[in-house]
Amino acid sequence: MAEIAENASGFKVLKISRAEIVEKLGPKGAIGVCDYCMKSPTMGYYVAVLDQWLCPECYQDFIAGNTPFPEDSHVESIMFNTYCRIFEVKINQVSPGAAK
Numbered sequence: 001m002a003e004i005a006e007n008a009s010g011f012k013v014l015k016i017s018r019a020e021i022v023e024k025l026g027p028k029g030a031i032g033v034c035d036y037c038m039k040s041p042t043m044g045y046y047v048a049v050l051d052q053w054l055c056p057e058c059y060q061d062f063i064a065g066n067t068p069f070p071e072d073s074h075v076e077s078i079m080f081n082t083y084c085r086i087f088e089v090k091i092n093q094v095s096p097g098a099a100k
């Protein structure tokens with residue numbers, strides 16, 4: 001199941017397996033490869049502000065090397081909410097420090 005990936009930088013990110021990406025977005029052309037390095041990991045991360053699905057290595061590089069820009073947050077939220085709907089993720093999981 002897709003789930004929200006908490007990160008210290010505060011980006012809106014969903015952890016989504018390749019199988020789910022292909023199942024839900026295959027009809028739209030998704031083939032489950034990292035948008036940066038073209039690897040095909042079994043688990044990856046959808047980064048809403050990029051509108052890209054990244055392998056764990058590229059995701060860690062992105063998180064470590066970037067901070068969110070306030071002017072991106074509107075588009076980021078739209079993409080994030082769209083993907084939460086597609087992957088049936090409850091958005092109320094977002095709140096920081098929420099109990100498991």
Ligand SMILES: [Zn+2]
Nearest residue numbers: 034037055058
């Ligand atoms: Zn990658």
